[in-house]
Amino acid sequence: MFPIARSELIQLFRNRAVLVTMLVIPVASSAMYIYLHESVPAVSAALGLGGIAAVLMFLAMALGLYTTAVTTLASRRQNLFLKRLRSTAAGDAGILSGLLLPVTAITLVQVAVVLTVLAVVGGGPADVPLLVAAVLATAVMMLGLGLATAGLTNSPEHAQVTTLPVMVGTLAVAGWVGFTGTEELGLLKRLLPGGSAAELVVNAWTGGASLGDSLLLLAPTLAWVVVAVALAARMFRWEPRR
Template sequence: MLAIARSEMTQIFRNRLVLVTGLVIPVAISGYFVYEHERFSDLGSLGYIAAIVMFTVLAFGLYTTAVTTLASRRQNLFLKRLRSTAAGDASILTGLVLPATVIALVQVVVILVVLGTVTTRPAQVPLLAVAVLATTAMMVALALATVGLTNSPEHAQVTTLPVSLSVIAVASWVGITGTEDLARLKRLLPGGSATEMVVNAWNGGVPLLDSLPLLATTLGWVAVSVALAVRLFRWEPRR
């Protein structure tokens, strides 16, 4: 698994397109949000900035990169090649998505640390960490499911849009308007509960126990995503 991850990391840094879409763009967008934190915190809150930054990185840096990478590896039969070795399926998939996941998590942590440094520290760091990890798991599983609907790396530019834009839109909606209205709907949407968890974790003022149902809903989305991935993922191109 580590050999695959190491080789994947090498390939990411040799591919300028992946490097730009997976690293530069999410960081640039997130940097803008942090730079304009006063304006965006007036619009929502600091928690909203944290949530939108997290979803931007995880949607473009992790989810889109993972779908594009896996579709590409499948199209050129690299997945079949890896399955011709003694490596197990779980080990292959973990190795392939691990570099993008680690890079995205490092990006999220660094950007949130910068946000906390230039503004105020988050009120509940453990809750924030749990929210980031659960959202990461959801985005990885959604990526595996989306690969099943994606025929090529080029096609990934289209197939990744619904999930990417949806989670960012939901994060913006929940982050800006809160959950006083339409609470159940907002929390059930993909990324809705995760956004509220991040907002609560950063802004504080909400008992930890009140965030547990949000964690349960987010983990429910992880379970749904994993189930979709198991059902939809394909190892070889359609013939």
């Protein structure tokens, strides 16, 4: 796994476009929030820090982790690199972990940076362990959805189309839940992918919710992981279609 992760990291750093994207997401997110906080404090206050945190986290998860994971897997399959890796003694789980480890680590760093800026500028979260749990659960869910989507994606170019529904969908749900709460349509909002994770971030940031209720919110996210992994097991292909 680690030799593969190392080679992925090398490739990531050789690809300028990917590298720029990686820097732009956290910098732009932080700058946007600081601008909002300084220039239009009324809007910032109305949206709520928890909601903003949820949306910015999903921005990094959907735009960074999810799309990069799908693009990477499609591209490694298209040029037969996956087949090459599978002609060694490495197991399938080790190969996938190795390929996705660098982008996952980078995304978690991005999220940590953005949320730290948020905390420093606007005030810190009430429950840090809960926030960490929400971030990790979201990352696992996005990776699962990425694996499933990669099964439907023939090429890196194709990924620009196939990633749109989940990318836009999770971002929209996160915004919807983060900025409007779950008093209305609560069940629907929590069951949609990203909904309960966004609520968990809001709860962790603002505090006040009971621990039991919060932990219950992990369930839909983990259920999406199960769904995504089941879909991936059916749809993931290691070699291009002939």
